[in-house]
Amino acid sequence: MMQTNIPGIDQARGLASVRGNMVLYEKLLKKFYEQYHGATADLKQLINACAIDDAKRAVHSIKGVAGSLGALRLQEESHQLEMALDRGAPDLDHLLIRFEDALDEILSGLVAL
Numbered sequence: 001m002m003q004t005n006i007p008g009i010d011q012a013r014g015l016a017s018v019r020g021n022m023v024l025y026e027k028l029l030k031k032f033y034e035q036y037h038g039a040t041a042d043l044k045q046l047i048n049a050c051a052i053d054d055a056k057r058a059v060h061s062i063k064g065v066a067g068s069l070g071a072l073r074l075q076e077e078s079h080q081l082e083m084a085l086d087r088g089a090p091d092l093d094h095l096l097i098r099f100e101d102a103l104d105e106i107l108s109g110l111v112a113l
Contacts, residue, residue, distance in 0.1 A: 006109035008102060014070030025069075026113065032065055033110040040100040047085075047092060056085045062103075074102040 005011075006029070018024045039062060046055040063078035077099045084095050 006106065008071055008073055008105040008109065010070035010072055012070070013072070014068070017068045017070070028069060029110055030113050032069060033107060033113065036062060036065075036103065037107055040096065040103060043081075043099075044096065047096075052085055052088075056082055059085065059099075066106075071102075071106050074099075074106055077102040 009029075011025075014029075015022065015025050018028065039058065043055055043058060046052075046058065059078050059082045063075050063082060066072075066075040066078060077095070081092070081095045081099050084092055089095075
């Protein structure tokens, strides 16, 4: 069963998005971990390869899933990174660090699931 507190996640909000279905919510959290544990490295690789549209799609997906799970900080950092990619901001390093911090906070809590 799920631990009571996962850093970076508002579980009440996440559970509300699945109408209180704890089994489904835990399944979604596990899927998030499996799907996104290498996301920062993947994003950096896409950005370095100038595959900006692919990077924007990846960040947009993470933003949406983060919002559904109640990972509000990650959702916001994803939004900021997505907007910077959209405007062609040349220096993304600080935004990538903030994104990575928000993601790592969640992933470290999910590794035990």
